[in-house]
Amino acid sequence: MILPVDFYRRPTLDVARDLIGKVVVYKAKQGTTAGAIVEAEAYIGEDDPACHAAVGRTERNAPLYGPPGRAYVYLNYGLHSMLNAVTEDEHHPAAVLIRALEPIDGLALMRRRRSRAPWRKGKPPVPDHELCRGPGNLCLAMGITLADNLRPLTRGPLTIHDRGITHDDEIVWDGRIGIRVGTDKMWRATVKAHPSVSGRKPKG
DNA sequence: CGTTCGATGCACT
DNA sequence: GTGCATCGAACGT
Secondary structure, eight states, rough: OOOHHHHHSHHHHHHHHHHHEEEEEETTTEEEEEEEEEEEEEETTTTTTGGGGOOOOTTOOOOOOOOSSSSEEEEEETTEEEEEEOOOOOOSSSEEEEEEEEEEEEEHHHHHHHHTTGGGTOOOOOOGGGBBHHHHHHHHHOOOGGGGGOOTTTSEEEEEOOOOOOOOGEEEEEESOSSSTTTTTTEEETTTTTTTOOSSSOOO
16 A cells, blocks of 8 residues: 555654554556665654754755655765655655665566666675665666655555554654764664664674 | 764755 | 765775
8 A cells, every 4th residue: 555645744753663564665667666674763853953944945855845655765975875765744845765775576677777877887786775775776776766756655656555564662763863963862763783774884 | 882974966045 | 075874895903
């Protein structure tokens, strides 16, 4: 079942928590890829210094001020697309950054796309659990680009589904990573000890 | 184990 | 011109 718009029209922390275990599906010409969300971060409002809306409304962050249930995709570091799901409503700019997936469908296609990256030339293929590990990697593996910005997540090539996957008590809240400000907010939800979660792996 | 740094595009100032 | 919600290699310990 595709998640309805009302799923996204809620407090962003609730949406982030509930997105864990949901399945991102992308139907491209080359084939379909899909993966279950295992890591997501909330970016909430103009008072959150790490949220793109912190600088007020601009052309780039306009999707945050639009209706919920749409994709907010932007380019970072000149190389990596970032996939967000817009949440709340027109008066509350906020979104959830999808940071990692557990690959489910189309692994071969994901592997092919990952191998295409310049820095991967001549390297061994990416292990399955790393195919969608990290926000840039998952967009590359899924074929998500700036062309997907503002697309509804309720229909079209890019959708998010409830396939009945639950992680129950395995969800852990941490500080958000990869940002310089707002790291004090515990707004990063992950599946505990999942191999596809990005960031440094815990000591063992 | 840890930290540093280059690749690379574009919105923002 | 500056600085990123990154990735991964190349170093140093």
